[in-house]
Amino acid sequence: MKIVSTLLLGLGLSYFFLTNDAPRQYSPLPADPIPFFCAPSLDWSKMKDDHGPLIPAFTLTTFKISSRVDSAQLYFDQGLSQLYAFNHGEAGRSFKTAIRLDPVTPMPYWGLAMVLGPNYNAALNPAALDEINAALKKAKALLGSATQVEKGLIAALDQRFPDAPVEDMTPYNEAYTAAMYKLYQTHATLPDLAVLYIDALMNEHPWNFWQKDGKPQAWTAATVAVIETILKRWPNHPGAIHYYIHATEASQQAELALPFADRLGAMVKGNGHLLHMPSHTYIRTGDYHKGVLVNEAAAASDSVYISQCNARGYYPMLLYPHNIHFLAACAFLEGNSSKAIEAAWMVSKLADRKYLAENVTVQHFYSIPYYVLVQLEKWEDILQLPMPGESLLYPRAIWHYARGMALAATSDFQQADQELRALEKIASDKTLEKQLIWELNTAQQLVSMAGLVLKGELDARQGNITAAIPVFKEAIGLEDQLNYNEPPDWFFSNRLRLGSWLLKSGDFSGAERVYSEDLQTFRENGWALHGLHKALLAQGKKSAAANVQARFIKAWQWADVKLN
Structure with a gap:
């Protein structure tokens, strides 16, 4: 029978209508x-x-x-x-x-x-x-x-x-x-x-x-x-x-x-x-x-x-x-910052602007660069980002979160506190409770968590780690209550941040516990393995630390991030 075919480059796809081929x-x-x-x-x-x-x-x-x-x-x-x-x-x-x-x-x-x-x-x-x-x-x-x-x-x-x-x-x-x-x-x-x-x-x-x-x-x-x-x-x-x-x-x-x-x-x-x-x-x-x-x-x-x-x-x-x-998500977890950032901007670009105001899942795609840049501590890049439109409550909240994290990291605590206040104001908007991402979790859950993380970061950066620790733990509690989704809707684990501040505070056994918990969810991720290695070394657990370091080297083989 006659076959009508048009080659589609890249996939080798054909349009055809009649054939006896099974x-x-x-x-x-x-x-x-x-x-x-x-x-x-x-x-x-x-x-x-x-x-x-x-x-x-x-x-x-x-x-x-x-x-x-x-x-x-x-x-x-x-x-x-x-x-x-x-x-x-x-x-x-x-x-x-x-x-x-x-x-x-x-x-x-x-x-x-x-x-x-x-x-x-x-x-x-x-x-x-x-x-x-x-x-x-x-x-x-x-x-x-x-x-x-x-x-x-x-x-x-x-x-x-x-x-x-x-x-x-x-x-x-x-x-x-x-x-x-x-x-x-x-x-x-x-x-x-x-x-x-x-x-x-x-x-x-x-x-x-x-x-x-x-x-x-x-x-x-x-x-x-x-x-x-x-x-x-x-x-x-x-x-x-x-x-x-x-x-x-x-x-x-x-x-x-x-x-x-x-x-x-x-x-x-x-x-x-x-x-x-x-x-x-x-x-x-x-x-x-x-x-x-x-x-x-x-x-x-x-x-x-x-x-x-x-x-x-x-x-x-x-x-x-x-x-x-x-x-x-996968690029971040393997420590490949360049691919993670490139993919984050690509997914943001693909967030169709025609549906941005009405579809919170599309808004989530749009907001992924904010999350990734915070995790990778790209503070100067964050501070150059324009604010999303007034109608985009969820992206605007995460923008305030990212800016607040960047300002806190660069010791501009007064401005960071203003970002926190703006974020908390958006978090109080009840409409966020009805805005679902993939019909699984609400924008309100993520915005509330962002407020806690920024508050904890502000406390910790100003030397009050004791006050920050319970705030980070509260954020982890909210994270653990999220419905399962992949990639996780909160980009990424608050346990990594808590573990880092526990290390800095000298609570090495607490850091060991938190990083171990993170590895139960995100197995063999180099971020947690690196923190766990430091926590074990600080406690004199040399054999366990050596084992974790070997795992870290394997996990980090594709990474371009150097961890100190």
């Missing part, structure tokens, strides 16, 4: 305002609706549907693959294109309803229910040509959505999961049914599988066991690996996913979010340089995809900058 088995910014919580956040008209590109690298699985149109099958496979990759906008465009190519086959309508529904990163948008139910109605009207598996999937998904918005989606989610479990049990040889069952389980408790101390929730063990069982049978399914990384990252055994994380990249070239996903494991296992490398690859891949394929919505607005945000 897809391989598992082996810049949005133009229109969109609400963050939508899934997918997509302007269909701007996406050219049902004329999406067919990108060979984007097809990661094959799920045979009852279509006689080869190209519709290809677009369906791409849509399902991108559903696993959390590129819901491209998945939706693929399913829409499959509908255009074969309007009488039911499964592309099922796929469209799936991507318009909730996902692990975003709750159901009630405004999408009409389109979801319309797609399901069409799918049900076409069941005469459907296989038993297709009928089961459509019937299951029909239980997931109410006719009109409801306050509590729990009964619908549970009904959908139960239906998917039956399908999974009945058709145990189909890997994609197994992974769709995982998807149902994960979306019952998104980002809520582990308590703040790393202990499992009541439902966690059963969900993880299902994923591990499926991975034993299909160890190279990228969707199952993706979910396993998410299911284990906040646990005390994130290393369980390490073998899968290490091999995922080779299977998903061209898929930026999946290329990035191993770093959710690496940042928890102390493999920060691996995190740098995979996020560099992910950012490069997404940059080409977004520009060449006219991607819109949630993916370019949030997931693409997320790669670079993660890069900044």
